[in-house]
Amino acid sequence: MIAQLKIGSDTLKRFQSLIALLILCTILSFMTDKFFTADNGLNVLRQIAVNICIATGMTLIVLTAGIDLSVGSVLALCGAVTVGLLRNGVEIPAGDLFVGFTLLGAILGGLLCGWLLGWFNGFAITKFNVPPFVATLAMLTIARGFTMLYTKGHPISNLGKEFAFIGSGSFLGIPVPVWIAAIVVLLAVFITQKTKMGRYIYAIGGNEQAAKLSGININRVKITVYSFAGALAALGGIIVTARLDSAQPNAGMSYELDAIAAVVIGGTSLSGGKGSVWGTVMGAVIIGVLNNGLVLLNVSPFWQQVVKGGVILLAVIIDKAGERRD
């Protein structure tokens, strides 16, 4: 009997964010009939797709007991670089060369840019022992500065139908950004649950010393994780840019906070080693539903922020209370 109860509370804990989400949805369905519709569902998913991409990368970093504050700026810079490549190509003055980019080429260029920025974060953190908070805080400013330099402070607009399709198009009735986010999540779930790399990530976050003694190349794993998160931020940047049909120099401001919020609400421990990508997806959906519901209920944007903050705090308090019971 006691054993059964214990299993019950374990299951409860594992699905606590899902249960919270269901309760939230039920309440909102009763409060407004605009909430529980297919259109609104897709709307919510489209809105959170970018956050899911970023927060997935953030999850892997947080699992290693790190953090990445630079994702918002990396998103802006890589979005701008992608459309810059697409529209203007690269001119190499020395050889009087001009390199043009196809849509796919430009996207790959943007992702590579994100990968390199993330790699640089990881490099500073592992080789020079800079705390992740500081290294990525520096990158937050650096990448934003480069975005301003690259765009000269002006938006780059009119990017063509093909590119806009990435942000606003639909495939089989489902928005393209949602497809992209789904693929990102599946990939990250695969990596964390099924591969060596995933084990290494959890091991480093769980006990870095033990992981090191087990022969794991800690630095290489960390650099890879930061690079991957950088590339996912770039992907988010491409989606945002395509959706607005314009690369904004101040795109992605404070997106890192939404991503961290999703990770935390999803039950991943900031001290590393504990949590999951699925949890983060739940966290992102909870934030999305909450935003959407509050808008539908005509709650003032100022109150929306207060509520969001309260939910983050509540999620962590519930999590900690669960830990103490163990």
Added chain:
Amino acid sequence: MLVAKNISKKFSGVTALSNVNLELRPGKVNAIIGENGAGKSTLMKILSGVHTQYEGEIVFKDKVVKFTNTKEAEEAGIAIIHQELNLVPYLSVAENIFLGRELINWLNMVDRKQMREKANALLQRLNLNIDPDTKIAELKVGQQQLVEIAKALYTNAEVIIMDEPTSAISDKEVEQLFAIINQLKADGKTIAYISHKLKELFSIADRFVVLRDGTTVDAGDMNSVTQDELIQKMTGRQLNLQKSGKLISNAEELMTVKNISLKHPLLRFTNILTNVSFTLHKGEILGVYGLMGAGRTELMECIFGLHPKNSSGEIKMKGKSCKIKTPADAIAAGIALVPEDRKLHGLILNQNIKTNISLTVLKQIEKWGLLLSTKKEKNLADNYISRLAIKTSSDKNLAKNLSGGNQQKIVLAKWLATHPQILLLDEPTRGIDINAKAEIYKLMKTLADEGMGIIMVSSELPEILAVSDRVLVMCEGELTASIPIDEATEAGILTYAIYKNELTA
């Protein structure tokens, strides 16, 4: 002055002290002597209010006292200077001396001027010519120790307990410290001096108390005993485990270690290890004994590639020179290390048994070089759970929920899974119950019979004698002896562990 009567103390069922009696005489330096784990530190922690749960009574100045925290002990006049100093590195000397009892002026603000003056007076008393505004981090270890003494003087401590005060300081600083101890003695202070450096004790201590296995063995005047007698008292056990080692003569050489040295990461010109050389043969169990700070753990870490920057020397595997710069190199060379602290370095406590065991061999359980095979992993884990008799209901139980012995078996399992030729075991039986100990000894014998070379670091002499085929003894970073098991005795080993220079044979 200070008398402890029939003190007993248990840690989660394991007896650390049983009926210890101790008398600290006023105005004397009282040496407290014993092997690692004899209970010296535990006893001192009880006297200074760190441990508050114990049986027996403490009489201080003819009154029974029972401290509930260190502050109470301090106020009563007992100060302890721990082996690891308790100073805040980025505060000044004066700020550290007055930490928690800052002087304040009429505005209720910290009175820096007065603190500086008083600190200066205390430092002068100790002949320490430093500015009280100096940050602790800028001082040498020896000077930091004197700051701790200044702190004790400020609280008007009558009893000052020093735990291994000379373990990290140079000879010159030792002289300085002794001069100050003599001065404190002249002022009527009572000193309790914990050390296992016997030579040092003969020049500073007036009285001795010997602890062994948690009980008092003997006490008396320092000038009434000889060093050999003290060693005898420290080791003379009634109960001896049977030696089971064999003599290895012409076996194949597995690993030869030549001139391994390790520089101290902070102190220049100081070595943690100096020119350590030895050979490990196939099927041999090599016991490594040494007192605290002898460098045993560091030697294992050097071999395992954990000090690539500060270490030098050569490692040959089966005659071939081998560069080991990381644990991955060591594993590839066929070496495994079961570390001293299994919770800190061996296990991921929040993960289950299965993932802990497979961590070192994830490559072997991959399918198509890409994804991990759940089936192969389960087989691997279940194989070791049954082979090592790990007591658990499932391979999915978390490592943190198991007993010490079973946790140690998981660490062994994860390393045996790599099929090593050489197994380094650092204190493999620390903190585990007798049955698990016996099982681990048996396992070591089996592995050695299969041809594995084993190096076991241990602080327990009976264990060293019971399991080893040959005993290496270390003292202050140097190898002082290599003794075949049939010639090894507790007293002999301990002598080499205590003296570095006189007896090197």
